[in-house]
Amino acid sequence: MSRPSDRLYRPRQVxxxxxxxxxxxxxxxxxxxxxxxxxxLLGSVLAKAMSYPPNPPWYALGxxxxxxxxxxxxxxxxxxxxxxxxxxxKAGIAGSLWLLVLVAVIAIPTGVGAGLxxxxxAPPGRVRRTIQTNIxxxxxxxxxxxxxxxxxxxxxxFGFDPLALGKMLWAGxxxxxxxxxxxxxxxxxxxxxAVPPSLRQAALALGATRWQVIRDHVLPSxxxxxxxxxxxxxxxxxxxxxxxxxxxxxNSILYTPSSPADYxxxxxxxxxxxATLPREEFRTVAAGGxxxxxxxxxxxxxVAIFLRTPTGRRFAGRAISQVSRMGWAVSQAVFPSxxxxxxxDSEAGVPGPAPNPSITNPGDPHPK
Amino acid sequence: xxxxxxTAPVSPKLPPRRxxxxxxxxxxxxxxxxxxxxxxCALITVLTTIGIVAVLGVESxxxxxxxxxxxxxxxxxxxxxxxxxxxxxxILPLIWGTFxxxxxxxxxxxxxxxxxxxxLSEYAPSRLRAVLKPTLxxxxxxxxxxxxxxxxxxVTPVLKAVLEPLVRVEFYNALSASIVVxxxxxxxxxxxxxxxxxxxxxxxxxxxxxxxxxxxxxSTRVVLPAGLSGVLASFIxxxxxxxxxxxAVLLAAGVKPQIVLNPLRSVETMTAYIVxxxxxxxxxxxxxHLSLYAVGLxxxxxxxxxxxxxxxxxxxxxEEYQ
Numbered sequence: 001m002s003r004p005s006d007r008l009y010r011p012r013q014v015x016x017x018x019x020x021x022x023x024x025x026x027x028x029x030x031x032x033x034x035x036x037x038x039x040x041l042l043g044s045v046l047a048k049a050m051s052y053p054p055n056p057p058w059y060a061l062g063x064x065x066x067x068x069x070x071x072x073x074x075x076x077x078x079x080x081x082x083x084x085x086x087x088x089x090k091a092g093i094a095g096s097l098w099l100l101v102l103v104a105v106i107a108i109p110t111g112v113g114a115g116l117x118x119x120x121x122a123p124p125g126r127v128r129r130t131i132q133t134n135i136x137x138x139x140x141x142x143x144x145x146x147x148x149x150x151x152x153x154x155x156x157x158f159g160f161d162p163l164a165l166g167k168m169l170w171a172g173x174x175x176x177x178x179x180x181x182x183x184x185x186x187x188x189x190x191x192x193x194a195v196p197p198s199l200r201q202a203a204l205a206l207g208a209t210r211w212q213v214i215r216d217h218v219l220p221s222x223x224x225x226x227x228x229x230x231x232x233x234x235x236x237x238x239x240x241x242x243x244x245x246x247x248x249x250x251n252s253i254l255y256t257p258s259s260p261a262d263y264x265x266x267x268x269x270x271x272x273x274x275a276t277l278p279r280e281e282f283r284t285v286a287a288g289g290x291x292x293x294x295x296x297x298x299x300x301x302x303v304a305i306f307l308r309t310p311t312g313r314r315f316a317g318r319a320i321s322q323v324s325r326m327g328w329a330v331s332q333a334v335f336p337s338x339x340x341x342x343x344x345d346s347e348a349g350v351p352g353p354a355p356n357p358s359i360t361n362p363g364d365p366h367p368k
Numbered sequence: 369x370x371x372x373x374x375t376a377p378v379s380p381k382l383p384p385r386r387x388x389x390x391x392x393x394x395x396x397x398x399x400x401x402x403x404x405x406x407x408x409c410a411l412i413t414v415l416t417t418i419g420i421v422a423v424l425g426v427e428s429x430x431x432x433x434x435x436x437x438x439x440x441x442x443x444x445x446x447x448x449x450x451x452x453x454x455x456x457x458x459i460l461p462l463i464w465g466t467f468x469x470x471x472x473x474x475x476x477x478x479x480x481x482x483x484x485x486x487x488l489s490e491y492a493p494s495r496l497r498a499v500l501k502p503t504l505x506x507x508x509x510x511x512x513x514x515x516x517x518x519x520x521x522x523v524t525p526v527l528k529a530v531l532e533p534l535v536r537v538e539f540y541n542a543l544s545a546s547i548v549v550x551x552x553x554x555x556x557x558x559x560x561x562x563x564x565x566x567x568x569x570x571x572x573x574x575x576x577x578x579x580x581x582x583x584x585x586x587s588t589r590v591v592l593p594a595g596l597s598g599v600l601a602s603f604i605x606x607x608x609x610x611x612x613x614x615x616a617v618l619l620a621a622g623v624k625p626q627i628v629l630n631p632l633r634s635v636e637t638m639t640a641y642i643v644x645x646x647x648x649x650x651x652x653x654x655x656x657h658l659s660l661y662a663v664g665l666x667x668x669x670x671x672x673x674x675x676x677x678x679x680x681x682x683x684x685x686x687e688e689y690q
Contacts, residue, residue: 020584027487030480034504034558037551041510044522113409121403122410131410133679134417140605140675141668142612144639145420148664151646152423178416185413211402232509239511242614245643268513268615275517275619283521290514301509305502335394 048287084281092270094256102173111184139182147246150175167248180233187229224316231304241268427661435655450656461625465635472546481557489565508555516619540622543631564598601678608674614639
């Protein structure tokens with residue numbers, strides 16, 4: 001420190017060190033601010049939801065918990081009402097769950113298919129580049145623009161009434177599916193890219209066809225990643241409000257939709273509605289709804305983040321292989337093939353199980 | 369020699385294939401049905417883009433024809449009063465409101481996001497990072513309606529309590545909306561920038577340390593300039609997200625289209641105008657209703673240009689390091 005050579009080769013040492021420490025502290029503060037915001041957000045919403053009358057004194061913790069539990073069960077099981085003491089989110093929760101299922105059924109196969117096409121089938125060239133750029137740009141389009149698209153294409157069907165979906169659940173589900181489609185495609189592509197090419201080459205060398213390689217090897221090993229992206233995209237779909245306002249999620253639906261052709265409302269839409277009502281008590285009800293929404297979304301996100309860790313990946317891989325084993329067994333029962341395999345390998349001298357007439361293929365042109 | 373009872377070998381994934389023709393029609397059919405099917409899936413994304421452009425274009429054209437407003441007048445007019453007599457359609461107040469919110473939220477989000485990206489990629493020990501990163505991602509999963517509610521519940525009352533003795537604070541104000549939108553886009557900036565900063569080759573850092581640089585100098589003068597284009601791209605993406613943000617600004621910033629410099633007054637953004645027009649009682653086909661498509665076209669154009677610019681910057685960066 002005191003040697004002259006130090007001052008020569010490390011100029012302004014003290015100032016630089018102090019600067020460095022200050023900067024590191026600043027960076028830490030900035031990072032922690034995110035955590036603090038999350039805590040403040042949850043805490044304030046929770047406090048608001050617990051402020052519902054009768055408001056026990058702060059030290060009566062058991063009573064608080066009881067009141068809170070009663071309040072949450074009430075708003076989860078009662079439908080909308082002009083009276084804040086009776087209003088709840090039952091219709092919204094049911095609508096959101098409907099949307100979740102429909103979006104999953106529509107967007108996941110489409111998105112995974114598009115990702116498969118782009119990564120595995122599309123020849124490199126202009127078509128692929130165009131679709132790729134297009135998806136990247138679609139991912140940045142504001143959700144309200146998808147709402148406008150859904151309004152014209154699905155709700156009104158370009159003014160062609162017989163096909164117009166109006167305010168049906170279908171319109172909302174299709175709009176949200178288009179909204180999350182780019183996310184699913186990008187997640188699929190990323191996890192397909194992570195599958196080592198040697199796996200594909202090995203399977204191809206053993207005589208598997210292109211689709212067999214994808215179905216039996218590439219997709220199963222890419223599935224944990226796809227699952228993560230899919231869950232994240234579904235949680236995005238559940239939290240969206242603006243596009244649903246455009247395609248006619250109603251504010252005050254008093255029943256739960258029983259088919260995709262019913263009118264509907266969604267949890268975030270009802271929260272928005274309650275938050276804009278003038279009476280203060282409705283804000284409290286909205287806080288309870290936000291807690292339900294956040295519980296749903298944060299648990300979905302937590303599962304997605306867990307699936308991305310090494311442990312989660314292994315877990316998902318095991319589950320997937322179990323499911324695919326079952327699927328293979330079912331497909332063999334329904335569409336039998338590989339008769340020789342089921343009868344054992346006679347050339348190798350391995351005695352197989354007794355021939356099962358139900359799994360022989362009478363149409364086999366090359367009988368053993 | 370004892371003969372052990374043999375079970376059929378379990379190989380769920382790849383049963384031995386003796387001959388190609390031994391497959392059922394179901395197996396063979398897949399080979400021919402799947403490729404066109406998934407090509408159709410990919411085509412849907414293209415159709416979505418075409419649909420957006422066509423819908424916005426056609427309906428905006430109908431708006432301009434029905435209302436008799438010129439494009440220039442529409443974009444630069446300073447009065448927006450669709451219900452007035454005669455109705456006025458100048459969306460400059462909406463553009464101004466969007467600009468104010470985007471500026472305010474980026475003042476909040478860009479420094480914090482960048483600093484946390486630097487912390488996560490340069491300073492954080494791996495164990496702390498393993499906790500902090502998922503937390504920031506959880507923050508990204510919170511929907512915008514929740515942030516809007518938080519603005520009404522917490523941010524606006526706090527602003528009122530702090531600033532009210534000095535100046536008048538409107539209940540719906542641009543500052544509160546900017547703060548919550550800024551908080552909302554922090555995770556976007558931090559995670560995208562962190563990816564870019566972590567991708568900077570280790571050799572650059574080692575060289576700088578070898579020359580006697582401190583950690584601060586390595587972070588700010590070596591790593592940051594090396595990843596600058598990626599960081600810029602993440603900034604632009606985050607701002608474009610702020611521009612397209614709807615629910616938080618709808619709840620927090622109000623619905624008063626006006627050009628004011630004071631961030632404590634109420635403003636209306638393009639997105640909020642679209643939702644309000646839709647929720648209003650304007651009949652389908654009237655100029656007031658059709659104006660939402662024209663505003664949507666302007667919004668789409670702005671965000672598309674920003675996304676394309678950020679994509680170009682990012683591609684430039686990738687070429688540099690591969």
